Amino acid sequence: MKAESALKIGIAGLGVVGSEVARQILNHADTLAAAANRPIRLVAVNARTKDVDRGFSMDGIDWVDQAVDIAARKDIDVVVEMIGGSEGVALDLARASLMAGKTFVTANKAMLAHHGTELATLAEAHDAPLFFEAAVAGGIPAVKTLREGLAGNRVKRIAGILNGTCNYILTTMEQTGRDFGEVLADAQRLGYAEAEPSFDVDGIDAAHKLTILAAIAFGQQPDFDAVSIHGIRDVSSVDFAYANQLGFRIKLVGVAEPGLIPHMQTCLLPLESQLAKVNGVLNAVEYHADPVGAVLAVGPGAGGGATSSAVLSDLIDIAVGRHTPPFGRPVSQLRDNKSIKNGNGPDRPYYVRLMVVDQPGVLASVTSVLQRFDISVEGLLQKGRAPDDVVALAMTTHETSVQTIRDALQEIEQLDAVKAKPVAMPILPVDMGA
Amino acid sequence: MKAESALKIGIAGLGVVGSEVARQILNHADTLAAAANRPIRLVAVNARTKDVDRGFSMDGIDWVDQAVDIAARKDIDVVVEMIGGSEGVALDLARASLMAGKTFVTANKAMLAHHGTELATLAEAHDAPLFFEAAVAGGIPAVKTLREGLAGNRVKRIAGILNGTCNYILTTMEQTGRDFGEVLADAQRLGYAEAEPSFDVDGIDAAHKLTILAAIAFGQQPDFDAVSIHGIRDVSSVDFAYANQLGFRIKLVGVAEPGLIPHMQTCLLPLESQLAKVNGVLNAVEYHADPVGAVLAVGPGAGGGATSSAVLSDLIDIAVGRHTPPFGRPVSQLRDNKSIKNGNGPDRPYYVRLMVVDQPGVLASVTSVLQRFDISVEGLLQKGRAPDDVVALAMTTHETSVQTIRDALQEIEQLDAVKAKPVAMPILPVDMGA
DSSP, rough: OOOOOEEEEEEESSSSSHHHHHHHHTTTTTHHHHHHHHOOEEEEOOOSSSSSOOOSOOOTOOSSHHHHHTTTTTOOSSSEEOOSSSSSHHHHHHHHHTTTTTTEOOHHHHHHHHHHHHHHHHHHHHHOOOEGGSSSTTTOHHHHHHIIIIISSEEEEEEEOOHHHHHHHHHHHHOOOOHHHHHHHHHHTTTSSOOOOOHHTSSHHHHHHHHHHHHHHHHHOOGGOOEOOOOOOOOOOHHHHHHHHHHHHEEEEEOOOOOHHHHHHEEEEEETGGGHHHHTEEEEEEEEETTTTTEEEEEOSSHHHHHHHHHHHHHHHHHHHHOOOOOOSSGGGGOEEEEEEESSSSOOOOOEEEEEEEOHHHHHHHHHHHTTTTTEEEEEEEOOOOTTTTTEEEEOSSOOOHHHHHHHHHHHSSSSTBOOOOEOOOOOOSSSSS | OOOOOOOEEEEOOOSSHHHHHHHHHHHHHHHHHHHHTTTTEEEEEEOOOOOOSSSSSTTTOEOOHHHHTTOOOOTTEEEEOOOSSHHHHHHHHHHHHHHHTOOEEEOHHHHOOOOOHHHHHHHTTOOOEEOOGGGGGGGGHHHHIIIITTSSSEEEEEEOOOOOHHHHHHHHHHHHHOOOOHHHHHHHHHTTTOOOHHHHTTHHHHHHHHHHHHHHHHOOOGGGOEEEOOSSTTTOHHHHHHHHHHHEEEEEEEOOOOOOOOEEEEEETTTSSGGGGGGGGGEEEEEETTTTTTEEEEESSSSHHHHHHHHHHHHHHHHOOOOOOOTTOGGGGOOGGSSOSSSOOOOBBBEEEEEEEOOTTTHHHHHHHHTTTTOOOEEEEEOOTTSSSSEEEEEEESSSHHHHHHHHHHHOOOOBBBOOOOOEEEEEOOOSOO
């Protein structure tokens, strides 16, 4: 093969990931050139502050003061956006880069979840490839697996553990029996959770990734507003004990199915399922599809090393000319969000936990509400007795719809003996594992 | 994007996988065309016998009597070889197809492990792309993950569960306490093992896949003869009990590391590691690499659905023009097998199990041999006592080399009290999991 000219890169944003991408390009030029069959060269960088030691030398690299100016440079083929945030500088840079016909690489899940269709349209109009392997599940090649590796399949369901902070907190709560607040505080001290944790623990970050996966899987426009999102704050240590007794583990799982609203919520997974075995800060994506069956990928979802691996794989794809439409097919063929039904997915069994005053008649009044909604109770759990005190009462139901369970719980919450907002989590089936 | 002309396919071999590929192409033309951005059309097929109902109509499809004749047809772009066997018809067809400049897709791991370099050379010389996603780990996009998804990494180690039959047998032995022969017979009845099982249970099939992965991971020519292979026949039910007591599970794992001999052998994996949790007929590949860390993929390793998924993903890559050199880089850049050192990988702790006569002095004579080889014993296990009877004695050692353990066991086998060939398995570290 003939030697080709270098692929010339500009990086905007030099935080943990941006700096690691720069160091990889500079320190491992030979390995990257071998994989790309041409050199990959870092030409220019931009960040908010200039005089910081980022572990690489600026010799031969231009400093650019304004991120958006990278888009205008004639000597740059690929703009790598590592700034973050769905709006502002990152979005300005994305638009400017694509309109200038530059190849654009980003890890920005928020921007893609909110503006993915606009950016893919710009990319097509200006023949400017748009890559974002790093936006979903860090080091797991989750986008490539779905968009190329399983491209011959009809996807039936995606189930993902897409936020390492939440998975770490839930795993630690289960293993130590401690409560959410305490474990979160520890995670913050250890650097696994941000000082302002809501982006993670309320499921927003994971839902951004689910939005992107659903768009690719089902050929629809990414639409963050169409996703139903519920984080992990409601889960209590008693839920882990009950779930375990029933043979399940609690995980924050994003589930997307064709034509239905994607859901990000805590679920009960059978202990023997593969997804239930993914613990700590790891991420995982399980693809259910025809004809393949089920495939699971597990790996680090965040951090400089993992995320830069994804960026580098995009750069190599670009260098060798392997292109794919951003969401798997031309924008004109993506269904709009009206194609997502107001349906909430298949009926499932539910785990329901109530905080009730332990007194005669409570169970009867709860079950009579459930009966009115045609929800049949499968099992009942209560740890100990504490007459006239508040206790946790858990039950599992037979298959029912999200809407039915919501409506029933709204009524149950009104009962005098019920002392807190009821918690309900769907029980997912074992699809993989032995 | 403009509509392109159809990609025209010929399939040679209509067994379980070949027939499923044909049915997928015929029954799901629309989904495939959407992903490929052009139609994928089945033009001709070949198999040993013609008049068999394979679940699809031959209307509009040509029957070809001799597989090799598919290579010569002007109306075919891609030859899909589903015949199998490292030599004979499959190899003739591969050579003829590539020499005719046809794109060649195969699931034939044996042929690639033995003739991969020759075929990649032909592919390059005739500008004929060679694809084989289906050759490794069935439905898991194991080749694409390594060759593209992790292309920016330096691979440090690959560890794979690459044979579903062996994994099923080992899982069942562990779960039931039954012996190899009995479980194998059951697996044969259930269709999980062949009547002639040696290809699977002696590790050959798994080693073919490991050969291919090692070639891509380390930029070396595939060389089956350089792989050290040991199957699962030696493992006894007592080993599972001991391993479990020590906190491990026994798996047939293929391990490949840069510049060293790839090994296919039974290993002890820590119960909390991700790979240890892959049970039953599932396959798994764990990639350890810089900068990503560790990524694991799990899925069905065989069967019509899983394998056809891999073939279809190759066909879509071909249709849209995503090409990669077969082993990740041009053949001229692949190191030859002299680059593989006569080294056997890093020193590891070992599990050693002996069948010895339970009498005074046996342990002393065994440990004195180990001491002479500078192998220090970490732990010792013996279930029950049976004076003057043969019992299973197990021990774990500190880190030592393969060669040292082999030499020591050869001497130990000569001791009067030792009544069977000693069994030794390396203990792999936890690299992933929590």
